[in-house]
Amino acid sequence: MLDLVIKHVRVVRPREPEVALLDVGVKDGRFARIAPEIPAAEARETLDARHLLGFPGVVDAHTHVGIYAPLPEDAVTESTAAVTGGVTTMLTYFRTGQYYLNKGGPYREFFPEVLRLSEGRYRCDYAYHLAPIQGSHVDEMELLATEHGVPSFKIFMFYGGHGLHGTADPDAQRRFLLLDPDDSYDLAHFEFVMRAAARLRERRPDLADAVSVSLHCEMADILNAYTKLVQRDAGLAGLRAYSAARPPHAEGLAVWVAAYLAHETGCRNINLLHLSSRKAIEAALLAAQTFPHIDFRREVTVGHLLLDCDSAPGSWAKVNPPIRPREDVERLWQAVLEGRVDWIVSDHACCARELKVAAARPDDIWLTKSGFGGTEYLLAGVFSEGGRRGLALHRMAELLAWNPARRFGLTHKGDIAVGYDADLALLDPARPFTVRAAESPSGQGYSPFEGQELTGQVQATFLRGRLVYERGRILGPPLGRYVRRPAREA
16 A cells, blocks of 8 residues: 555656656655555555656755754744755755854864754655864864765865955954864865765765765955955946956865865865856866766756846845856856756855845955855756756756765665655646745845746655645655765655
């Protein structure tokens, strides 16, 4: 006896160009039977999908839950926003230092607190990537992977010499990262993180495929120099000024530095995060040709695909790396359509209105905090704009679910197939809607996507076979579970 049958689903699968009309059967939270016809009598409950498109639940592999608000509260509101957009798994980049828990110290003490504060709060499943900030954290990477199921690590390349929201002096940056007196967050530290990841792969071949290092690629020295130049230029303002202050070649150069360090250290699995510009994409592609033994994966965000310096609403769209001019946006889309991007994410970082901008000078880009939310528009944004450009449905499923799930050890997610978690997003491809922040359950209160007209809206979201969202209504209590990676057989 099946627990649930969802009838008349137009199933979208990664690697399968054909969209088939099928019934989907669920047992114990997994897809148990998929067929053209499953009799209603064979299930305890039956729902009718009414020929809507069924996408694998979206794996939003780059979020920042808890960065600007306390983690327990942020997990509730932002995962609620996520499921309204078909996201069933959130992977959050977390670290010690200011923001997040505002603590330093060893991860053996820090991360159990993260898990405790998260439990029972998420409406979707969740996992964490962790950033080794202090020198001692490098020695904890194996513990994090083996005891806590966190085999993915992050390097913020600009943090050692540049502030999160703009320039900062070295002492301020050390206080921001809560570094020990003998620590330096620099290229040598990045090298040691990569060497530790390579050692972990060698020692634990059972984890090797899931062990990876992700990099935010921007060079601090260039950001500092160009910020000074741009701030003296009266002809630049807003997002164009911020893009010029963090120029694309700062991204491209950082990609090359990251690539050579990966080659030098034998760190095979490298993720190049939120590539925002033509120069960054082209550097990433050339690096992959130069070092074919390194498994590079290239990420872009829905924000960098839907917004540009002129279309976005000024300071509300400030983010690192910046929103770019239209020519960069078009180059990103070209890379997506050519199959040269591996996954698309939201980089969701809910920054409430009262924190985002300075009350007295809300249009001052230099006083505005970096980052914004948008996980609820990830699937709809890619479907709407990608569909308009000819992106195939099965490629959307790969970019939004299959590819990130495979890379990060979510072995039971990312597909609509027997044995996989019954995570499903039902999308009405003909339903237009206008983005209105007031209609989002996010705690942000605004959106840089405000007013955008999208076609294709999520009507229902299932998490492990449980209906958690339907046509504007959140259903039931938070059911999200922490996912240790790589996930084991049930």
